[in-house]
Amino acid sequence: MDLNLWVSGVVYGLSMGSIFFLLAAGLSLCFGLMRIISLDQLLYYSLGAYVAYQVNVSTGLTWPAMVAGALAAGVLSWVVERWVFYRIYAREITFTMITSFGVLVAGVGAIKYVWGLVPRPMGIPVEAQVAVLGVNIPLYRLIVIAIAAAVYGAIQWLLNRTIVGTAIRAAVEDVDQVEGLGVDVYRLFTGTFVGAGVLSGLAGALHGPLVMVDPQMGLEVVPFVFMVVIIGGLGSLKGTLVSAFLVGQVVSLGSLVYAPLAQMAPFAAMLLILLWRPTGLYGSTLLRR
């Protein structure tokens, strides 16, 4: 295979991985801190894409549309957190998972109602191509990768250099102990949940121009994101980053090798990894079955 294909394959994989990372990071953080599997993050992802699409179509703006998408997703996630999750944090994990799934299904239904079933194309903010190792690569994909890297850096900075981050790291270990010190952990939860929602919305908005915006997009991305989360292990940010890029590469390079199986390859990889380590590569055994 020639260099052209390899380089564009790798970049494609990295940009896919970036989207997966943004989505999976939210899921992972919500789990680590609040012990919930927030399946509704997939809804915020879809909403981010749709709102970005809508703003783009109505105003012609591109980057502001992305911001709008992320913010809209944040707002929705805030509403859901206050109305639904706030009441059920104490419940066991399958309970919250089922409830979040209900939110996801309801939200996707609402999206179908508002925007219909037909996939919509979304304008790409940057059309230019850049030469990387002599190969022409869409600049947009490189920007997406840069954004994901920046987000990772920002989250690490937050966790390690700010007092809020200290509180979050502590709460991931022992929420009751943090609360016993006098910290309002519920505000921490809300903040993290909304943060995850914004990230998911951003992922959707960024992904929009690369694929078409359609109601099923939240579910279509499920196998990949879940694979990332499971391989990387819920609750580990670094694990999420590593496995996001891993999955991205497997999908991308796999599709170069044999297209129809591209979607299956990460799934097979995940099954193999789970056979070896049922909690994922970096995952914690915090939860028993």
Add this chain to the structure above:
Amino acid sequence: MTGHDGALVVEDLHVAYGEAQVLFDVHLTVPAGSLAACVGRNGAGKTTLLRTIAGFLRPRAGRVRYGEVDLVGRRPYEVARMGIRYVQQDKRVFADLTVRENLRLASYATGDWDWDVVFRYFPRLKGLLDRKGGYLSGGERQMLMIGRALLGRPKVLLVDEPTEGLAPAVVEQLGQVFEELKGHTTMLLVEQNLPLVSRVADVVYAVKEGRVVAEITDREAIRSGGVEAYL
């Protein structure tokens, strides 16, 4: 430093985990500025009592008051912010956070950034500021726990088995700390270490199978080791 806001009072307390009742009709009074000890075997319900007072458990019936203020139904962080601090058993500090970060978190929660009070009682912590909680010895962790709880000038300390598994020298040190804290801090101490209890307690409650079976307010009796008889 005023801590004489009132007594910690527990009345008619019934606590259950689901269907299983653990505490039955518990009455307890800790006069302001004094140290009450709660003794009893494992599983008697002592930790449950502390957790209920701290707000982590909701009682089935009964009242918990601090002075005139009702504590039942409040969230744990609200209770902590009122100045009633719970020091858990098992020497639990945040393993992944340094001593400094542990203290910073407590300061952030209480707004009290003056760590002098912590170092006055536990000078050893000063040298351990950059060590992660997971790398501290049992005694050091206990010191950190209590040190953290002292930030914000708490009025009440609920301390759960602090000397468990500690070397006698450290126990001695902790005993001294409790003596010094008495007077301006009200303390409810759950302990199995009877010599320590004999030394520092003003009131002793013996708990057996979820009930208070004895209340010893005679200091003479406590100091002379009379507590043993009740267990």
Add this chain to the structure above:
Amino acid sequence: MKGRVRWWAGILVPFAALALGRWVLPLPFLVEVLIFSVYTMACNFLLGRVGFISFGQPAYLAAGAYGTAFYLYYFGRDPLLGILAGLVSGTVFAAAVGLVFVRLRSDYFALVNLALAVIVYHVMQKVLAPITKGDNGLWFLDRMRATPWVDLTRPEGFVWFAWLVAVAVWALYKYLDDTVFGACCLATKTNEDKVKFLGYHDFKVRWTAFTLANATAALAGSLYGVYFGFVSPEMASAARAADPVVVTILGGTGTLYGPLVGSLAYVGMKDLVSGVVGNWEFFVGLLLVVIMLAGERGIWGTLEPWFRRRWAWRRATPALQE
């Protein structure tokens, strides 16, 4: 002897009541309820007895449906054999998948099952399109030959067959409840380690339960296949993954009649509300959230203790409900 009669009465009475509905309710409604309750029973068993939450039931439904479809489209004409083919393919699929899935912790299990459903959908729609005809689906209504006694190719005949299958499924699960296996399943739900200490092979128990449950889901898929004479990837759509879960909880998780009651309520609601509410999916999701917030005991879960007090039924094991 009396115990036996009572045992069977426990199943036949509600189903007889349902059968009477044949003359009151529309036929398609009754068939839908029967098949859907079989489908839901799988989810109910997994969630209520073994403690697995699966958002991937459509995958197993499709495995059965497509097994039937392949047989009836490419090979034979006998609907009964078609159903058998679907059941076998579903069982094999579930058994194979179960080997890995069953070891996972409950949250990973749910995620992985949902991923499976999406992948099965994708495979049936695109990857295997040459043999599945993609979104156009496989039509075999005309190919099917009429069966003697009860003609499965006609709705009037099919409804009785579906009824018989449902009764058989109920009898099976009720029987399981009373066996050691059933008790083991319930035990693994609460405490895996204890089950191992007691000498039961924890993994085997769960794997068998998983395979059995999803074979039941596949059976439902086969029934759908023969009833409609048509199978398409839409059956595996992950958007429908919420349905069996909603119905399980709506009916009452872990109860024997929960799936039946839940299906009646759900299909009934769907028929009544679909016309009014613009978007059924939205409603399903909302319903799920509301049920969970309201208490998750479900209709039968709430009614059953009342019934039990009135009739004082005997039970083999106190922990298991009817």
